[in-house]
Amino acid sequence: MALNADELAEISRLARREPQPHGAAIEALRAVQRRRGWISDETLGEVAQVLGMTADELDSVATFYNLIFRRPVGRHVVLVCDSVSCWIMGCDELRGGLETRLGIAPGQTTPDGRFTLLPIVCLGACDHAPALMIDGDLHGDLDPAKLDRLLEDYR
Amino acid sequence: MEMTVQISIDGRAVTVAAGDNLLRACLSLGYDLPYFCWHPALGSVGACRQCAVKQIHGDGDRRSGRIVMACMTPVAEGMRIAIADPEARAFRAGVIEWLMTNHPHDCPVCPEGGECHLQDMTVMTGHVRRRYRFTKRTFRNQYLGPFLQHEMNRCIACYRCVRFYRDYAGGRDFDVFATHRDVYFGRHADGVLDSEFAGNLAEICPTGVFTDKPLETDYARKWDLRGAPSLCVHCGLGCNTTVNARAGRLRRVLNRYHPAVNGYFLCDRGRFGHGFTTSGQRLRAPLLRGRPVPPDQALARISDILAQGTAIGIGSPRASLEANFALRHLVGPANFHLGLPAAEARQMAAIRRITAGPVTIAPISEAERADAVLVLGEDLPNTAPRLALALRQAVREGSFVFAETLGIPRWHEAAVRTAAQPVRSPLIVATPAATRLDDVAARAARLAPDDIARLGFAIAHALDGGAPAVPGLPADLAALAEDAARALAEAHRPLVVTGTGCASSAVIEAAANITLALHRRGRPGARFHPVVPACNSQGLALMGGRSLDDALAALAAGTAETLIALETDLYRCAAAADVDTALAAARHVIVLDQVRTPTTDRADIILPAAAFAEADGTLVSNEGRAQRFVQAFVPAGAIRESWRWLRDAGIAAGRPDFAGWTGLDEVTAACAHHLPDMAAIVGAAPPASFRIAGARIAREPSRTSGRTALAAEISVHEAKPPDDPDTPLAFTMEGYYGPMPPALLPYAWAPGWNSVQAINKFQQEVGGDLLGGPPGCRLIEPRPDATASYGGGVPAAFAARAGQWLIVPMHEVFGSDELSRLAPAVAERVPAPYLALADGDAARLGLGEGDAVILELAGASLSLTARIGLGLPGGLAGLFPALPALPAWGIVAKGSALA
Amino acid sequence: MRERPLTRNIRPGRPPPDLAATLRVGGYQAARRALTRMDPAAVIAEVAASGLRGRGGAGFPTGRKWSLLPKAEDRRPRVLVVNADEMEPGTFKDRLLLEGDPHQIIEGALISAFAIGAGTATIFLRAEYTLAAQALAAAIAEAEAGGWLGRDILGSGFSLELRLHVSAGRYICGEETALLSSLEGRRAIPRAKPPYPAASGLWGDPTVVNNVETIANVPHIVANGAEWFRGLARGADGGTKIYGASGRVKRPGAWELPMGTTIREIVEDHAGGMRAGYRLRGLLPGGASTDFLLAEHLDVAMDFASVEKAGSRLGTGTMIILDDRTCPVAMVHNLERFFARESCGWCTPCRDGLPWVERILAAIEAGDGQPDDLALLAWHTQALGPGRTFCAHAPGAMEPLQSGLKHFRADFERHIAEGGCPWK
Ligand SMILES: Cc1cc2nc3c(=O)[nH]c(=O)nc-3n(C[C@H](O)[C@H](O)[C@H](O)COP(=O)(O)O)c2cc1C
């Protein structure tokens, strides 16, 4: 699916304000991912072209950052903090709960395409550990028992 | 005078170059300090942490010291460092231990084994015992094209490959992916690596991630390979190579460091073009009317022929001076002709006029340091790739100067790149079509050859009003001329590059005017570089001879009965019809060559000529540097060096003057004697009589194995090794190996240094001059007081013609060179014949990229594919492969010729 | 009442003050003062005199950092970068400031940019701080509309373009030079120092990188003077500090307190002490890359020098508490897994050493430890130390390991001897 006019306009705008267009690489990828959920090879190639980069160059950048998704993700991305404070407060159990409820391991997407489960570094919510983030919404003070209700909100 | 500082290393006081980094200083002094990410041509980035030493503070003991990375530490007066410090040692061993946690230890099946920098550094650090007991990470490999094998599991993530491929060579289809210990070096997707310098990865990679793929089909270990110092024969630059052979077959070509020429790098044409020597086109036996005959029979026949009447010779820009001279001597100077197309001969003459002037020809090393460069008419990445690579570095000159103002030394690679992101020295390229150097050019103009010449004349005029002006120059070109003139005038080391690439002597004349104008403006640092097509074009031009047209005319008119053509395919030099006529008229056609060509197909007698690795001889490069190439092995069959065939023919014909030519030295000396311009060539390398400690130099390393087993199915005895009357090298492992004149260095090897980086031990300082001085000798030096005057042949502006196109030559790094294209690996990279058209012209003809197109040219009709997007000006079309008679007007139409 | 300048406008759970509200409580008055009544050198002098030290972890004196920029003859544009990449495990102090009072950051950036002569400033924000991103974007828009950003601010002739850059993940982006690589659209690989960002930073231009909390202090120093600022603190370092505590304390959280407040006060008074049934066994005083301290260190003042004297670092000032029912080996393993995963992959010791460390710890925790493992770990704490790796990531990773090995050695040994984790 080719980049649409809206995406092209945003990438060009981002590129214009940089001393060199490739300076906008990360923001451009984020902008496209915001709309498409992930960055396919085809999308990557097109963004690269707009930025005057080769696919190799842009992929080198894209694969560095853990929040640029180079594989399809579900409708909702669940980022489970596995850093130290959350670990102390039981993130392993929380993740275990998610795994059983969703029937997937970290890195996987539910067969219905609803959730992708990923580990994440400290979310800066250590005062509400264990915490997770779904689509940018932070949820703290969790335990496995609270998961059912929480997931309900994400259809 | 170079500034130096005193430092102490392990308690020893030493003097090192000021401004250097510690690693290079230590290596130059001969210390064995291990390293990976550093490379003399790539600078320091401090990634691998292998070069750790202890820096001791004040006059304290070693406890007051701290570990520093030698490559990232500038030397400073009074600095005290310890390489032998136990803590530094343990850390260095630790670095290897870390690298080994993921390395597969597959040395026995790894092609790099035995010449692996990682092996060397492992031994050097003393790491022997593995403590890591967990799983290793593993990767999938990629298909990268015909030149390189990829084995990522061996990677130690030194980042050299990306730094070379991208930062140094400008390739953009290769990169590093992912993070932490998963970093992956390769392409975004499987596919052929674009860069014509990709092959250098085989040498740049310190272990076996990127290896020479053609070698792997006919593999031998370094210690089993016989080596010889050789030269690349695939363009005019004269890059120094090491050729490796075993069991009578040439196996690979490696870079041979030359500080002024190729430094550490070759292009892939040079590295992989050698495959022509084992290709199906190879000639191995004398042929009499297509029938193999013993050499004596062929020679007897030739002696009969020579007795019958006048023979004329056509020499070759891809044959050695000795071979050309032998032919000239056999047929007599009056009957010696240059195997150059008429137009090329005119261009070579134009180049002669500049080189006879007051401006020095830049060796590649000086081109690399030029601070303003003008390229007129030359598609360098395709016609002189190694020079293009140098200019890619020259563009960075300004950034080094800028970084220096911030106190950042030149070797601090990443910091220079960061600090000087927008700063570039000017490179101005004017060519008919886009070039792969344009991405770093300040200006890239697409012009017809005549307009390139006009631009050049205008630049000269802008530099010096005394140079002829260009009437009617359009405003944009006039402005470009002003800019270019200013850039050149403001530079300390301006460089003008031109050559035969766009087949225009006017372009060269214009470049001549610019060099002269720079000289008149008092620019002693100004340099010039002429790009010529073949490995001995300059040598042949210096030798001199009549034109090819004369030869063809003489044959056609019957004033000469016999033609002896030396290593040349006449069909690449003149219109087919003219060659056909001349060959049909000749009574006897004798051709010496390495491979079958359309010309050998018309010959009565074919003599199989030795290829570069099978022969010795002297070649003269673009730069005017005479260099010697040395035979690596004696080929099977009746193959002989061309000069030997010609000598033997002379002897067979009863010519007493040939009897004295017992070895190469006598031929070289005769050539030097008869041709004053060549007097110096005897000094290009030591003579055959040269001995070190009474011994010849061994071509084979002492560890060569299985030499009595090599032909055990035929004989269990070792055959008597061949004698070498031509060079001071022996074909066996018996002989000397150690410090020696670099022109003789058969391979680089030193205790503890088995990889190509052993060259460190043969340099005065790492990355600097060779011990024993640079090989070869320059035959063309400037004449500062030459009373050169400006040329005035300003052509008229290019005018497009309705319904016709001016066809200009297009060059391809893989495909334009006659011999390398026969190498199977290179053949895979040769594009299909094409016609490049201006976008607008293509649109008008209804042509898209890759469409079939017919070109009517000089009465012939060629079926080609269309290429667009190369920026050609309207009315111009570029033909690949080029024909000898270009530029010429042709007619272009959509479609393909009748099937 | 105790002064808490940084958080005075912050009402947890409520939206941050908008521009009007900010102006009502005296916001941007420091900026007005700086831009209209002071020259840049005076601002730098005031900040230097205040004793403000960077709140990003390393504690470099801010005034000194600013004065390292090249002299005026250097015509290159200067750049200010606000480091809001907060990803240090256990750290959540910048989020408080970013979400709670974005105008304070903008004002701080404005004054700091004025001081160093930067015409552009960028806030580098980690991706997961979505609320902060919204708050900052809204505040920047308001400030632009209100004439507090943009061309010729307050008619002073000073112009500032302030940008928000939202990152795409990776802890190493917080390292200031990696951050600059990332801002250039590259892989976030750190850069060699020297040259420091002051000499060659973003796109090669002279650059200052400061932490969010550092920047937030600047308006208050300008408004109230260095003397006042020094007076806020209990020790030698000036100002207040946002301290935090997480782990099994009763009330995990973050509080603005005088610099030099003791650990005990933070843990017992503010965090409410340990939860019932748990005892404090140790703590990382300032995030994941600081050394463990023990219960015996409770009376150490949380300022740069005191924590260092106790054998650790103030770091980010947000402490992670290890209780007596949590396995210290597993905790160190968790930390090292983080560091191994977040290595940028540039230098050998970090790239290949940390995964090894992580696997050894995993093996010990799983009961597969071997007697030599502790020596190997100890060797790594040396070999991945400062100066040996390319940046401070791996040395930071070694701090909890080396102190863990020291303080909890018996636990490590028991794991190996018993072939398993005694806590399981
Ligand atoms: C691995 C690593 C990660 C870092 N992450 C952050 C960070 O997230 N936020 C931050 O302000 N500083 C971080 N720092 C420190 C910065 O490099 C830098 O010192 C700081 O931003 C300077 O600001 P300051 O002087 O105001 O403290 C990190 C350092 C390292 C080595």
Ligand code: SF4
């Ligand atoms: S210590 Fe080395 S590999 Fe680790 S993050 Fe720093 S530079 Fe990258």
Ligand code: FES
């Ligand atoms: S050679 Fe010095 S760090 Fe790699």
